[in-house]
Amino acid sequence: xxxxxxxxxxxxLDNGLTVLLKDVxxxxxxxxxxxxxxxxxxxxxxxxxxSHWVEHMMFKGTEQFPAGVLDKLIDREGGVWNAQTxxxxxxxxxxxxxxxxxxxxxxxxxxxxxxxxxxAEVESERTVIIxxxxxxxxxPTFWLHEETRAAAFRVxxxxxxxxxxxxxxxxxxxxxxxxxxxxxxAPNNAIAVAVGDFDTAEMLARIEELYGSIPPGPxxxxxxxxxxxQQGERxxxxxREGNASYIYVAYRAPEATxxxxxxLSLVDSVLAGASAPGGNAIGNKTSRLYKALVExxxxxxxxxxxxxxxxPYLFSIMITLRDGRAPEDVQAALDAEIARLVEGSITExxxxxAKKQARALFAYGTESVTGQAFWLAFSENFxxxxxxxxxxxxxxxxxxxxxREAASRYFRRSQRTVGWFIPVAAHEQGGEG
Amino acid sequence: MNKHLNALxxxxxxxxxxxxxxxxxxxxxxHNAQSVVITGALNAGSLFDPPDSVGLASFVASALMRGTKNxxxxxxxxxxxxxxxxxxxxxxxxxxxxxxxxxxxxxxLLIDLLADVLRQPAFPDAQVERLRGEIxxxxxxxxxxxxxxxxxxxxxxxxxxxxxxxxxxxxxxxTVARITRDQLVDFHREHVGPRGMLVIIVGAVDTDEAxxxxxxxxxxxxxxxxxxxxxxxELAPTDDVRRQTVIMPGKSQSDIVLGxxxxxxFAEDWQAASLANNxxxxxGMFGRIGTEVREKRGLAYYSYSRLNGGLGPSPWQVIAGVxxxxxxxxxxxxxxxxxxxxxxxxxxxxxxxxKANITGxxxxxxxTNEGVAGTILAxxxxxxxxxxxxxxxxxxxAVTAEDILAAAQRYLSADAYTLAVAGxxxxxxx
Numbered sequence: 126x127x128x129x130x131x132x133x134x135x136x137x138l139d140n141g142l143t144v145l146l147k148d149v150x151x152x153x154x155x156x157x158x159x160x161x162x163x164x165x166x167x168x169x170x171x172x173x174x175x176s177h178w179v180e181h182m183m184f185k186g187t188e189q190f191p192a193g194v195l196d197k198l199i200d201r202e203g204g205v206w207n208a209q210t211x212x213x214x215x216x217x218x219x220x221x222x223x224x225x226x227x228x229x230x231x232x233x234x235x236x237x238x239x240x241x242x243x244x245a246e247v248e249s250e251r252t253v254i255i256x257x258x259x260x261x262x263x264x265p266t267f268w269l270h271e272e273t274r275a276a277a278f279r280v281x282x283x284x285x286x287x288x289x290x291x292x293x294x295x296x297x298x299x300x301x302x303x304x305x306x307x308x309x310x311a312p313n314n315a316i317a318v319a320v321g322d323f324d325t326a327e328m329l330a331r332i333e334e335l336y337g338s339i340p341p342g343p344x345x346x347x348x349x350x351x352x353x354x355q356q357g358e359r360x361x362x363x364x365r366e367g368n369a370s371y372i373y374v375a376y377r378a379p380e381a382t383x384x385x386x387x388x389l390s391l392v393d394s395v396l397a398g399a400s401a402p403g404g405n406a407i408g409n410k411t412s413r414l415y416k417a418l419v420e421x422x423x424x425x426x427x428x429x430x431x432x433x434x435x436x437p438y439l440f441s442i443m444i445t446l447r448d449g450r451a452p453e454d455v456q457a458a459l460d461a462e463i464a465r466l467v468e469g470s471i472t473e474x475x476x477x478x479a480k481k482q483a484r485a486l487f488a489y490g491t492e493s494v495t496g497q498a499f500w501l502a503f504s505e506n507f508x509x510x511x512x513x514x515x516x517x518x519x520x521x522x523x524x525x526x527x528x529r530e531a532a533s534r535y536f537r538r539s540q541r542t543v544g545w546f547i548p549v550a551a552h553e554q555g556g557e558g
Numbered sequence: 559m560n561k562h563l564n565a566l567x568x569x570x571x572x573x574x575x576x577x578x579x580x581x582x583x584x585x586x587x588x589h590n591a592q593s594v595v596i597t598g599a600l601n602a603g604s605l606f607d608p609p610d611s612v613g614l615a616s617f618v619a620s621a622l623m624r625g626t627k628n629x630x631x632x633x634x635x636x637x638x639x640x641x642x643x644x645x646x647x648x649x650x651x652x653x654x655x656x657x658x659x660x661x662x663x664x665x666x667l668l669i670d671l672l673a674d675v676l677r678q679p680a681f682p683d684a685q686v687e688r689l690r691g692e693i694x695x696x697x698x699x700x701x702x703x704x705x706x707x708x709x710x711x712x713x714x715x716x717x718x719x720x721x722x723x724x725x726x727x728x729x730x731x732x733t734v735a736r737i738t739r740d741q742l743v744d745f746h747r748e749h750v751g752p753r754g755m756l757v758i759i760v761g762a763v764d765t766d767e768a769x770x771x772x773x774x775x776x777x778x779x780x781x782x783x784x785x786x787x788x789x790x791x792e793l794a795p796t797d798d799v800r801r802q803t804v805i806m807p808g809k810s811q812s813d814i815v816l817g818x819x820x821x822x823x824f825a826e827d828w829q830a831a832s833l834a835n836n837x838x839x840x841x842g843m844f845g846r847i848g849t850e851v852r853e854k855r856g857l858a859y860y861s862y863s864r865l866n867g868g869l870g871p872s873p874w875q876v877i878a879g880v881x882x883x884x885x886x887x888x889x890x891x892x893x894x895x896x897x898x899x900x901x902x903x904x905x906x907x908x909x910x911x912x913k914a915n916i917t918g919x920x921x922x923x924x925x926t927n928e929g930v931a932g933t934i935l936a937x938x939x940x941x942x943x944x945x946x947x948x949x950x951x952x953x954x955x956a957v958t959a960e961d962i963l964a965a966a967q968r969y970l971s972a973d974a975y976t977l978a979v980a981g982x983x984x985x986x987x988x
Contacts, residue, residue, distance in 0.1 A: 151590035151591075152590075152921065152924070152925045153921055154921055154922055154925055184843075192853070193842060193843065193849065193853065196842035196843040197841070197842040197911055200841055200842050200911070200915045200919075201911045201914040201915055201918065202914070202918055203914070203915065203917070203918020203919040203920065203921065203922065204918075204919075204922070205919075205922060220922060221922075222918065222921045222922070225918075248856070249853070249854070249855070249856035250856060251856070252856035252857065252881065253852055253856050253858070253859055254859070255881070256811060256856075256857070256858055256859040256879065256880065256881055257859035258810075259810035259811035259879075259881060260810075260811045260859055260860075260879045262809075262810035262811070263703070263704050263809045263810055263811050264703070265702065365808055366702070366806075366807050366808030366809075367702050367808075368698045368699070368701065368702055369695060369698055369699045369702070398639075399639065399642065406644075407638070407639055407642060407643065407644040407659075408635060408638060408639055408644055409639070410631075410635040410639065411632070411635050411636050411639045411640070419688075419692075420688070422688055422691060425691065425692040425695040425696065426692075445695065445699070446695075447691050447692070447695050448691060448694055448695045448698055478639075478640050481640070481641070481642060482639065482640075482642040483642075484642065485593075485641065485642020485643070485660070485661055486642055488592040488593060488661065489592075489593050489659065491592075492591045492592075492593065492925075492926055492927065493925060493926055494925070
């Protein structure tokens with residue numbers, strides 16, 4: 126049977142850098158990730174989108190590797206690199222042929238402390254990021270998600286998009302960005318992960334050598350804006366040009382470390398199709414919502430999901446309405462299906478199927494070193510890498526009573542936000558031209 | 559030390575078997591994975607679409623998974639999803655493609671289902687109508703997508719109207735609305751068959767068992783009606799500037815597609831053109847175009863070039879998403895780079911970097927079963943030989959700066975190209 130490599134080893138350097146190593150020798154490649162514990166969750170009003178912008182600036186050069194140099198060096202070695210900013214983290218990675226990994230280790234050590242934030246580059250990147258947001262704005266569902274999430278979170282910073290509000294993208298300064306970088310980019314606020322074809326002792330020694338002397342930073346500011354209890358259902362209508370309608374329903378869901386998280390993950394599989402970390406999606410044509418909404422020809426697609434987050438987030442359901450269908454009818458059909466769920470209708474067979482699907486998807490997810498390294502870093506950020514390693518065991522422990530009870534507790538109308546995207550003709554739309 | 563199974567796939571570990579009905583099966587074992595992937599194609603693409611029924615082949619491809627004479631829709635998908643498996647059929651320009659994935663032990667299920675949906679689809683009335691509504695909704699959604707509209711407009715301008723490449727594989731709202739169930743049934747009977755079909759299997763399987771499974775389920779399939787793929791009409795090189803703008807109210811960003819019909823994967827100068835494209839719009843942060851449009855001028859979040867290749871003269875394009883106020887500046891910057899690559903020899907260092915890039919990235923491309931399967935499919939489809947990956951570095955390194963200039967000159971020009979733009983109406987801006 127498959128050998129998935131050794132167990133993960135965890136190390137903390139004297140400067141506070143957390144290092145996770147897993148040697149996997151199935152292919153001559155290594156993936157190297159450095160994740161900083163900062164994302165849109167840490168942002169203040171007026172500086173929304175700053176974490177993502179800082180991520181862009183990390184590609185704009187240091188003294189050692191001026192802008193553009195690493196793009197070429199990494200490509201020349203046959204590697205890939207990229208970064209991503211989310212609610213709770215900003216992460217950078219390189220996946221390289223194993224013999225070339227040292228370049229990646231050097232690059233991340235360098236930009237942990239030496240990014241330049243050249244003022245001219247900041248201004249050039251401002252228009253790139255505005256363009257990135259404009260590209261998202263071209264999609265009707267971007268507006269629906271942005272407005273619905275803003276309604277769901279009145280206080281907690283999860284209310285704004287990672288890309289940030291346009292007004293902030295126009296007004297933030299180079300000093301704002303640099304301060305953010307200096308506040309959050311330090312070894313004691315970072316998690317480094319290597320997965321792939323290496324010797325663990327040698328890898329750890331090299332990491333010590335490159336990262337051990339980087340001074341720790343001060344403790345980062347806490348995130349204290351807890352979302353207050355929701356006082357009843359919230360509804361949002363987005364009216365813009367388009368020719369399809371969408372419904373986005375978001376129920377309050379717990380943080381990833383909550384005991385209910387795995388229960389709801391299985392509810393998600395029953396409701397809208399299989400899910401598991403890193404697994405390529407399979408179809409959801411046997412799920413409850415597909416049968417209730419797509420087979421009845423009310424919708425053309427439906428999906429749902431949870432996001433493992435540090436603070437309580439959302440269980441999201443997204444529906445694309447079939448051409449010509451009224452949102453009222455689709456909403457009513459969804460609500461009837463949710464009512465059935467809350468009544469305790471999940472069966473043992475549905476639960477077993479969800480667990481079996483998760484086992485397959487989880488196995489698929491372990492076939493790429495890049496995916497594994499991401500999930501180790503990601504889960505270490507909100508609790509511990511063992512959250513990912515023990516994922517299937519957590520699922521196995523969930524009983525039928527657990528999922529029924531969790532479904533009835535979380536899928537309450539008073540604890541949801543409902544967003545409708547209603548297409549309108551151009552002249553009906555207010556605001557911009 | 560460990561033996562890497564991802565040492566380059568080649569003649570010693572890929573098994574190729576031709577069945578008597580013309581199906582070619584290629585298998586490579588990888589027991590480091592728990593999964594198996596199956597991928598391949600049949601010669602029944604939208605090349606065969608009648609002009610008034612564009613989208614027919616694609617409709618057929620999607621409808622295959624909606625029920626067979628042996629299994630209804632629910633049964634097919636319960637078998638797949640209940641086992642954490644997937645199988646998808648989709649229409650392309652030249653072929654109907656398929657791809658599936660499961661745990662290794664479920665390969666018999668995947669092959670059984672694949673054979674069933676290809677050989678005995680039922681096209682149930684209710685399913686056909688449901689699917690039609692889904693396709694029409696998705697086409698309407700795409701008509702609100704600036705990237706899609708720019709790409710669609712580009713094809714209609716860059717290729718003559720009688721060329722299949724001028725059309726959309728998925729058809730239009732109008733054509734899909736008119737396609738009948740009888741047309742689906744007829745298309746399947748007359749075009750879908752085993753001759754020229756490719757089946758690639760990679761993963762946690764035994765080669766002999768995998769081939770025996772394919773032989774068992776698909777070896778007896780015959781379709782005497784199956785035609786040869788039609789020849790593509792002659793295509794004259796673009797010799798003028800063709801430009802069209804699609805106004806899309808309410809959009810924030812404009813999409814640009816600028817390019818020409820490019821070389822097929824069989825072209826003599828494919829490797830040279832591929833290197834030219836890498837230099838123009840891929841290497842580093844999206845090549846010279848990414849450097850000039852995004853990095854230096856901040857005009858776009860994405861700007862890159864793409865050489866599609868394939869079985870015919872697919873587009874060679876530069877694609878960018880830009881602020882509507884910056885369209886002209888972006889276009890002129892892109893044209894400057896096209897002018898440069900069609901008039902100047904690539905420098906020694908830049909050429910070496912790009913060669914190192916496209917040869918060096920092979921191990922990453924081969925990390926997963928999907929990556930290996932896609933590579934083997936290309937090796938067979940384009941008749942590259944099973945030793946292609948072993949020869950690959952030599953082929954790339956043999957290309958000279960002169961070869962690259964000649965290939966760029968043959969296809970690209972700053973004075974003859976098609977430009978499609980889709981985005982908001984600037985004159986209406988407040």
